[in-house]
Amino acid sequence: MMYKQKIVVKVGTNVMTNRDNRIVRPVLRSLVSQIAALYERDIITILVSSGSVIAGREVLGKSKIKNKTQRRQVYSAIGQPRMMRLYYNIFHDFGMKCAQVLPTKRDFNPGIHRENMINCYEGLLSEGVIPIANEDDAVSVTMSMFSDNDELASLVAELLNVDKLILLTDTDGLYTGHPDDEDTRLIETVTVDENVDRYIKENGKGEAEGRGGMGSKLDFAQRAASKNIPTYIANGKNPRTILDIVDGKNVGTKITI
16 A cells, blocks of 8 residues: 555653553544544555553552563563553554554664564555564663663654654743743754754753653654655644644644755
8 A cells, every 4th residue: 555655753651641650541542533633535544653551550669679661561561561552442443453563672783683674664655554663672671672662663764764853842942941931942943953952951951750850852853854754843732733733734843955
Protein backbone atom coordinates (compact mmCIF):
# COMPACT_ATOMS: atom_id res chain seq x y z
CA MET A 1 0.00 0.00 0.00
CA MET A 2 1.37 3.42 -0.98
CA TYR A 3 1.03 6.48 1.24
CA LYS A 4 1.22 10.19 0.52
CA GLN A 5 3.39 10.69 3.59
CA LYS A 6 5.11 8.75 6.35
CA ILE A 7 5.64 10.52 9.66
CA VAL A 8 7.22 9.59 12.97
CA VAL A 9 5.51 10.81 16.14
CA LYS A 10 7.24 10.45 19.49
CA VAL A 11 5.14 10.82 22.63
CA GLY A 12 6.98 11.31 25.90
CA THR A 13 6.13 10.27 29.41
CA ASN A 14 5.21 13.80 30.50
CA VAL A 15 2.57 13.97 27.77
CA MET A 16 0.72 10.82 28.78
CA THR A 17 0.87 11.13 32.58
CA ASN A 18 -0.73 13.36 35.19
CA ARG A 19 0.85 14.95 38.26
CA ASP A 20 0.61 11.63 40.10
CA ASN A 21 2.67 9.94 37.35
CA ARG A 22 -0.25 7.85 36.22
CA ILE A 23 -1.15 7.24 32.58
CA VAL A 24 -4.03 9.39 31.30
CA ARG A 25 -6.00 7.27 28.84
CA PRO A 26 -7.85 10.17 27.17
CA VAL A 27 -4.47 11.56 26.08
CA LEU A 28 -3.63 8.25 24.40
CA ARG A 29 -7.05 8.21 22.79
CA SER A 30 -6.57 11.73 21.44
CA LEU A 31 -3.21 10.69 20.03
CA VAL A 32 -4.66 7.65 18.28
CA SER A 33 -7.63 9.69 17.04
CA GLN A 34 -5.23 12.01 15.19
CA ILE A 35 -3.25 9.06 13.78
CA ALA A 36 -6.52 7.52 12.56
CA ALA A 37 -7.60 10.80 10.95
CA LEU A 38 -4.29 11.00 9.07
CA TYR A 39 -4.61 7.37 8.00
CA GLU A 40 -7.88 8.26 6.29
CA ARG A 41 -5.88 10.81 4.29
CA ASP A 42 -3.28 8.20 3.26
CA ILE A 43 -0.72 9.51 5.76
CA ILE A 44 0.68 6.75 7.95
CA THR A 45 2.35 7.18 11.32
CA ILE A 46 5.15 5.32 13.04
CA LEU A 47 4.63 5.91 16.75
CA VAL A 48 7.54 6.00 19.21
CA SER A 49 6.01 5.74 22.66
CA SER A 50 7.36 6.04 26.15
CA GLY A 51 5.34 4.85 29.12
CA SER A 52 6.36 1.25 29.82
CA VAL A 53 8.22 2.06 33.04
CA ILE A 54 5.34 4.12 34.40
CA ALA A 55 2.86 1.43 33.35
CA GLY A 56 4.91 -1.23 35.11
CA ARG A 57 5.11 0.81 38.28
CA GLU A 58 1.33 1.23 38.26
CA VAL A 59 1.00 -2.57 38.27
CA LEU A 60 3.79 -3.48 40.68
CA GLY A 61 3.73 -0.48 42.96
CA LYS A 62 6.84 0.57 44.83
CA SER A 63 9.59 -1.92 44.08
CA LYS A 64 11.89 -3.38 46.72
CA ILE A 65 14.74 -3.58 44.20
CA LYS A 66 17.45 -1.11 45.18
CA ASN A 67 19.46 -1.24 41.95
CA LYS A 68 18.04 1.51 39.70
CA THR A 69 18.87 -0.24 36.42
CA GLN A 70 17.39 -3.56 37.51
CA ARG A 71 14.32 -1.79 38.86
CA ARG A 72 13.82 -0.06 35.51
CA GLN A 73 14.19 -3.38 33.70
CA VAL A 74 11.52 -4.98 35.90
CA TYR A 75 9.10 -2.08 35.55
CA SER A 76 9.57 -2.08 31.78
CA ALA A 77 9.10 -5.84 31.41
CA ILE A 78 5.83 -5.58 33.31
CA GLY A 79 4.73 -2.36 31.65
CA GLN A 80 5.35 -3.20 27.99
CA PRO A 81 2.44 -5.62 27.60
CA ARG A 82 0.20 -3.25 29.54
CA MET A 83 1.04 -0.33 27.24
CA MET A 84 0.44 -2.46 24.18
CA ARG A 85 -2.90 -3.63 25.56
CA LEU A 86 -3.92 0.01 26.03
CA TYR A 87 -2.83 0.93 22.52
CA TYR A 88 -4.32 -2.24 20.99
CA ASN A 89 -7.73 -1.53 22.48
CA ILE A 90 -7.75 2.13 21.46
CA PHE A 91 -6.58 1.45 17.91
CA HIS A 92 -9.19 -1.32 17.69
CA ASP A 93 -11.88 1.22 18.62
CA PHE A 94 -10.84 3.20 15.54
CA GLY A 95 -10.82 0.12 13.32
CA MET A 96 -7.04 0.02 13.12
CA LYS A 97 -4.24 -2.42 13.94
CA CYS A 98 -0.96 -1.76 15.72
CA ALA A 99 2.23 -3.74 16.31
CA GLN A 100 5.15 -3.53 18.70
CA VAL A 101 8.78 -3.06 17.68
CA LEU A 102 11.40 -3.22 20.47
CA PRO A 103 14.84 -2.28 19.14
CA THR A 104 18.14 -1.75 20.88
CA LYS A 105 20.64 0.86 19.74
CA ARG A 106 22.94 -1.69 18.14
CA ASP A 107 20.10 -2.79 15.83
CA PHE A 108 20.62 0.46 13.90
CA ASN A 109 24.23 -0.37 13.06
CA PRO A 110 24.83 -1.45 9.44
CA GLY A 111 24.22 -5.17 9.04
CA ILE A 112 21.56 -7.84 9.19
CA HIS A 113 19.77 -6.44 12.25
CA ARG A 114 19.25 -3.11 10.52
CA GLU A 115 18.02 -4.82 7.35
CA ASN A 116 15.63 -6.97 9.39
CA MET A 117 14.23 -3.87 11.07
CA ILE A 118 13.65 -2.11 7.76
CA ASN A 119 11.90 -5.21 6.39
CA CYS A 120 9.70 -5.40 9.47
CA TYR A 121 8.67 -1.74 9.30
CA GLU A 122 8.05 -1.87 5.57
CA GLY A 123 5.97 -5.02 5.95
CA LEU A 124 3.83 -3.49 8.69
CA LEU A 125 3.30 -0.26 6.77
CA SER A 126 2.37 -2.16 3.60
CA GLU A 127 -0.41 -3.84 5.59
CA GLY A 128 -1.62 -0.56 7.08
CA VAL A 129 -0.48 -1.54 10.57
CA ILE A 130 0.81 1.22 12.88
CA PRO A 131 4.23 0.28 14.31
CA ILE A 132 4.76 1.30 17.93
CA ALA A 133 8.45 1.49 18.77
CA ASN A 134 9.98 1.70 22.21
CA GLU A 135 13.41 0.88 23.50
CA ASP A 136 13.62 -2.65 24.86
CA ASP A 137 14.36 -1.41 28.39
CA ALA A 138 14.20 -4.93 29.77
CA VAL A 139 17.47 -5.83 28.03
CA SER A 140 18.93 -2.51 26.81
CA VAL A 141 21.59 -1.40 29.26
CA THR A 142 24.95 0.38 28.97
CA MET A 143 26.30 0.36 25.39
CA SER A 144 23.09 -0.93 23.77
CA MET A 145 20.99 1.80 25.38
CA PHE A 146 19.52 4.85 23.65
CA SER A 147 20.03 8.10 25.51
CA ASP A 148 16.21 8.39 25.40
CA ASN A 149 13.28 7.89 23.06
CA ASP A 150 14.04 11.16 21.29
CA GLU A 151 17.15 9.47 19.94
CA LEU A 152 15.16 6.38 18.99
CA ALA A 153 12.60 8.53 17.17
CA SER A 154 15.30 10.36 15.18
CA LEU A 155 16.95 7.06 14.23
CA VAL A 156 13.64 5.56 13.09
CA ALA A 157 12.91 8.71 11.08
CA GLU A 158 16.29 8.41 9.35
CA LEU A 159 15.93 4.65 8.88
CA LEU A 160 12.61 5.00 7.05
CA ASN A 161 13.34 8.36 5.39
CA VAL A 162 10.07 9.83 6.62
CA ASP A 163 8.47 13.13 5.62
CA LYS A 164 8.18 14.58 9.14
CA LEU A 165 9.37 13.91 12.69
CA ILE A 166 7.17 15.24 15.50
CA LEU A 167 8.47 15.16 19.08
CA LEU A 168 5.58 15.67 21.48
CA THR A 169 6.25 17.09 24.92
CA ASP A 170 4.25 18.90 27.62
CA THR A 171 5.18 22.43 26.51
CA ASP A 172 4.42 24.28 23.28
CA GLY A 173 8.04 24.08 22.12
CA LEU A 174 11.32 25.87 22.86
CA TYR A 175 11.02 29.15 24.73
CA THR A 176 13.46 31.99 25.31
CA GLY A 177 13.07 31.36 29.05
CA HIS A 178 10.98 29.26 31.38
CA PRO A 179 7.55 28.65 29.79
CA ASP A 180 5.79 30.06 32.89
CA ASP A 181 7.63 33.40 32.81
CA GLU A 182 5.56 36.37 31.63
CA ASP A 183 8.20 37.79 29.32
CA THR A 184 9.19 34.52 27.65
CA ARG A 185 8.30 33.81 24.04
CA LEU A 186 8.04 30.72 21.90
CA ILE A 187 10.87 30.24 19.42
CA GLU A 188 9.09 29.25 16.21
CA THR A 189 12.11 28.20 14.15
CA VAL A 190 15.56 26.79 14.94
CA THR A 191 18.18 25.92 12.34
CA VAL A 192 20.27 22.75 12.49
CA ASP A 193 23.47 24.63 13.35
CA GLU A 194 21.95 27.18 15.72
CA ASN A 195 23.27 27.16 19.29
CA VAL A 196 20.29 27.37 21.63
CA ASP A 197 22.02 26.19 24.81
CA ARG A 198 21.27 29.49 26.52
CA TYR A 199 17.54 28.75 26.32
CA ILE A 200 17.53 25.09 27.28
CA LYS A 201 18.42 25.32 30.98
CA GLU A 202 15.27 27.33 31.69
CA ASN A 203 12.97 25.31 29.46
CA GLY A 204 11.32 22.92 31.81
CA LYS A 205 11.95 19.54 33.30
CA GLY A 206 13.02 16.15 32.04
CA GLU A 207 10.60 13.30 31.51
CA ALA A 208 8.94 11.87 34.60
CA GLU A 209 10.47 8.44 35.09
CA GLY A 210 12.16 9.01 31.73
CA ARG A 211 15.50 10.26 30.48
CA GLY A 212 14.55 12.99 28.04
CA GLY A 213 14.45 16.77 28.29
CA MET A 214 14.43 19.83 26.03
CA GLY A 215 18.19 19.68 25.46
CA SER A 216 17.93 16.09 24.25
CA LYS A 217 14.98 16.93 22.00
CA LEU A 218 16.84 19.82 20.37
CA ASP A 219 19.96 17.70 19.80
CA PHE A 220 18.12 14.91 18.03
CA ALA A 221 15.68 17.25 16.29
CA GLN A 222 18.64 19.11 14.75
CA ARG A 223 20.20 15.80 13.78
CA ALA A 224 17.05 14.65 11.98
CA ALA A 225 16.54 18.02 10.31
CA SER A 226 20.11 17.90 9.00
CA LYS A 227 19.00 14.76 7.10
CA ASN A 228 16.29 16.80 5.33
CA ILE A 229 13.54 15.60 7.67
CA PRO A 230 11.40 18.54 8.84
CA THR A 231 11.22 18.19 12.61
CA TYR A 232 8.91 19.71 15.19
CA ILE A 233 8.81 19.99 18.97
CA ALA A 234 5.25 20.66 20.12
CA ASN A 235 2.67 20.17 22.86
CA GLY A 236 1.24 16.65 22.84
CA LYS A 237 -1.56 17.54 25.24
CA ASN A 238 -3.23 19.65 22.56
CA PRO A 239 -5.78 17.38 20.82
CA ARG A 240 -4.93 18.71 17.34
CA THR A 241 -1.17 19.22 17.44
CA ILE A 242 -0.26 16.45 14.99
CA LEU A 243 -3.03 17.35 12.57
CA ASP A 244 -2.13 21.04 12.67
CA ILE A 245 1.54 20.33 11.95
CA VAL A 246 0.71 18.07 9.02
CA ASP A 247 -1.68 20.76 7.72
CA GLY A 248 1.16 23.29 7.73
CA LYS A 249 -0.08 25.42 10.60
CA ASN A 250 2.37 27.37 12.75
CA VAL A 251 2.61 25.02 15.74
CA GLY A 252 5.46 24.47 18.18
CA THR A 253 9.12 24.89 17.27
CA LYS A 254 10.19 23.82 13.81
CA ILE A 255 13.78 22.71 13.22
CA THR A 256 15.00 23.31 9.69
CA ILE A 257 18.17 23.43 7.62
